[in-house]
Amino acid sequence: MHAHFExxxxxxxxxxxxxxGFTEEGVQTFTCRGARHRSAAGMVMVFNPDDPHDGHAADDVGFTYRMVHVGPELVADVLAEAGGGGLPLFTEPVVRDVELARALRGLHEALVGGASALRRDELFDGVVAQVVRRGGGGDVYGDARGVEIEAGRVVREVLHYSDDLGITAGELAAAAGRSRFAVYRSFRAAYGMAPSDYQRQLRLRTARRLLDEGRPLAEIAVMTGFTDQSHLTRWFTRYFGVTPGAYRRAVGS
Incomplete structure (x- = not known):
């Protein structure tokens, strides 16, 4: 992702x-892990999987940033080859490190600029190790998730693997064996958002995958449970920062 927002x-x-990722110009502000953070030019942002956050410009000038999204399995592969342990759990979402920001820029430019596969691999391995070394806490992501509230974990599994877009709070509570209130509270404690927000996010990820496959937008809206094409477009833009049409053009599908 490379974008400017106002x-x-x-x-x-x-x-x-x-x-x-890192901020190139301007200042952006966001809420993550219960606190408000600011990222100015040269600052690095680090989010764990399932870290809920928002984001917007801190002033009218706007901000420009670059972001690389990396699957946990790729991070695990790099750390395993380097003799490391489990997946890292980053405790601070903003790191003041100009050198790390420079390394991330090099990786981002290589990924989008047609560098050779060997060069991309070299930069990727180096950046992942550098991010973990400079920004990682002492915890391990897998261990931290082991203490999740069980009801929240069960609900997450149901939302991920259920094809029923009309699933109710009562059905989620029954699956978890808890009251509706307990399920809601547990899920928010574990994942930082309500089950309904998480479900919509999953539907939008599915919509993005279907766009990659070249499906018509109106068909995608129906398949993912949105009222119509406009409804899908509004939510897609709020989550991903670009319209479905702009996303499709960017990935060439």
């Missing part, structure tokens, strides 16, 4: 990946 406001969301 008025766009990201809806609270999370990614299934690690997200490593």
């Amino acid at each position: 008025r766009h406001v990201y809806h609270r969301h999370s990614h299934e990946t690690y997200s490593f």
